[in-house]
Amino acid sequence: MSTKIYTKTGDGGMTSLIGGTKVFKNDMRIEAYGTVDELNSHLGLIADYTPDAHQRDIIKLAQDRLFVIGASLACDVEKQTGMHIPDLKEEDVRILESEIDAMNNKLPPMKHFILPGGNAAVSSTHIARCVCRRAERFCVSLKQHEIFIESIVIKYLNRLSDYLFVLARFTARELHVAEVIWKGR
DSSP, rough: OOSOOSSSSSTSSEEOOOOEEETTTTHHHHHHHHHHHHHHHHHHHHHHOOHHHHHHHHHHHHHHHHHHHHHHHHHHTTTOOOOEEEEEEEEEEEEEEEHHHHTTTTTTOOOOEEEEEESSSHHHHHHHHHHHHHHHHHHHHHHHTOOOOOOHHHHHHHHHHHHHHHHHHEEEEEEEOOOOOOOHH
């Protein structure tokens, strides 16, 4: 017998953090981890489009780290959950930095602003970059409102958005697609 996916407990606009605290579904924590979840879905699409097998592995690694971030954002830090939530580590940030550097070494220097476009893989990567920046802004808002968030979460999201920008350029190169250069009026 299958388990029903719907519980009806959220029909009134409330949900629970890990730990049991009820909050409105538009609570800043829910907005933050909902955006991280949205980003994770975009990364799944990017992995499907990305021609470079190594970068697909890095994307899958980032998806795993986004689950860690989502879980940490979903926790009520004031309550004991009894759950072990994995940690995000500085090494996770260094991996992204290393990948950014490796891809940048294969790319021509940027001399113009670049518009998203030219190929679905490139455009999708830019969309993910924008969603990543939104997730980062939500996390900064948590910090600004003195709601506990690990500083490394903001750092990781910042570096992930940088990685996605460079990945978009790298993917264009791998697919032999010309970058769309912005030309002001």
